[in-house]
Amino acid sequence: MSAAPTTTPSTGTGVFSKTRARIAARTLRTDRWWLPPLLTALGLGAFVAYATVRSFVRTAYWVPQYHYLTPFYSPCLSDSCVPGSSHFGTPFGELPMWIPLGFVVLPFLLGFRLTCYYYRKAYYRSVWFSPPACAVAEPHARYTGESRLPLIIQNSHRYFFYVAVVVSLINTWDAITAFHGESGGFGFGLGNIVLLVNVILLWAYTLSCHSCRHIAGGRLKHFSAHPVRYWFWTQVSKLNTRHMALAWTTLGTLVLTDFYVMLVASQTISDLRFID
Ligand code: FES
Numbered sequence: 068m069s070a071a072p073t074t075t076p077s078t079g080t081g082v083f084s085k086t087r088a089r090i091a092a093r094t095l096r097t098d099r100w101w102l103p104p105l106l107t108a109l110g111l112g113a114f115v116a117y118a119t120v121r122s123f124v125r126t127a128y129w130v131p132q133y134h135y136l137t138p139f140y141s142p143c144l145s146d147s148c149v150p151g152s153s154h155f156g157t158p159f160g161e162l163p164m165w166i167p168l169g170f171v172v173l174p175f176l177l178g179f180r181l182t183c184y185y186y187r188k189a190y191y192r193s194v195w196f197s198p199p200a201c202a203v204a205e206p207h208a209r210y211t212g213e214s215r216l217p218l219i220i221q222n223s224h225r226y227f228f229y230v231a232v233v234v235s236l237i238n239t240w241d242a243i244t245a246f247h248g249e250s251g252g253f254g255f256g257l258g259n260i261v262l263l264v265n266v267i268l269l270w271a272y273t274l275s276c277h278s279c280r281h282i283a284g285g286r287l288k289h290f291s292a293h294p295v296r297y298w299f300w301t302q303v304s305k306l307n308t309r310h311m312a313l314a315w316t317t318l319g320t321l322v323l324t325d326f327y328v329m330l331v332a333s334q335t336i337s338d339l340r341f342i343d
Contacts, residue, residue: 082204093204100200104193111190114318121325122167127332128152128325134247135258135338137328138265138321140169141241154244155237172234179227184277185314187221225278235266235273242266248343257339258331265317265324272313275306 128140129152143152145159242262248254284300
């Protein structure tokens with residue numbers, strides 16, 4: 068992380084270059100412009116810390132009597148998974164403790180959010196100070212944007228989007244199979260609502276993606292020749308206006324869902340049951 072942009076740089080670049088009006092301050096803004104990037108960094112840091120710990124601990128991720136599976140362990144594809152939690156078989160044998168049980172999709176989900184257009188804005192500002200806020204001079208003397216390695220890789224976002232659609236389908240299946248009663252057959256408890264709300268919001272976030280908007284119809288020239296794609300593009304565009312809110316909401320629902328499953332699986336609380 069670069070130094071906090073509070074002092075005047077000595078580089079003579081940007082607003083301090085020779086041809087610009089001579090103002091010594093980095094910014095003349097008097098509001099708390101540093102607050103949003105600070106909150107962003109704290110929020111992202113908290114999620115990364117929680118998700119990392121939970122992905123590695125291998126405890127309390129499956130509730131056998133109700134078939135609740137936390138999204139951080141889905142799909143669970145190895146022999147190390149507790150019995151019943153592998154909805155798609157166990158093609159992988161035992162895994163050493165340093166490999167998370169959700170290793171097949173976790174890197175792709177990380178890549179999906181890292182290359183997301185909204186998150187790029189968020190961490191370019193809050194972590195790299197590029198810029199820290201509008202009309203606040205950067206601490207960097209050089210800027211190449213996303214034209215070089217490694218940042219040129221951000222252009223692969225659509226491929227992470229395709230994988231995220233598949234993972235959303237898997238999470239949907241998990242939410243459906245979780246309608247399981249203690250005595251077998253159909254069951255319905257508070258955990259089902261938690262899992263269902265999470266998966267619906269995950270779909271909303273995934274479908275509100277900027278790449279999805281482009282793929283659905285954004286790259287077309289003549290909407291009149293493609294009425295169906297025009298309709299899809301219109302719906303995705305409406306969702307897309309909420310993309311930032313959905314990015315944060317789904318971080319929250321992922322943590323809450325995992326936390327709820329953890330509490331029930333560890334028998335810290337019991338699930339509120341409506342049916343069986
Ligand atoms: S732009 Fe955010 S998920 Fe695609």
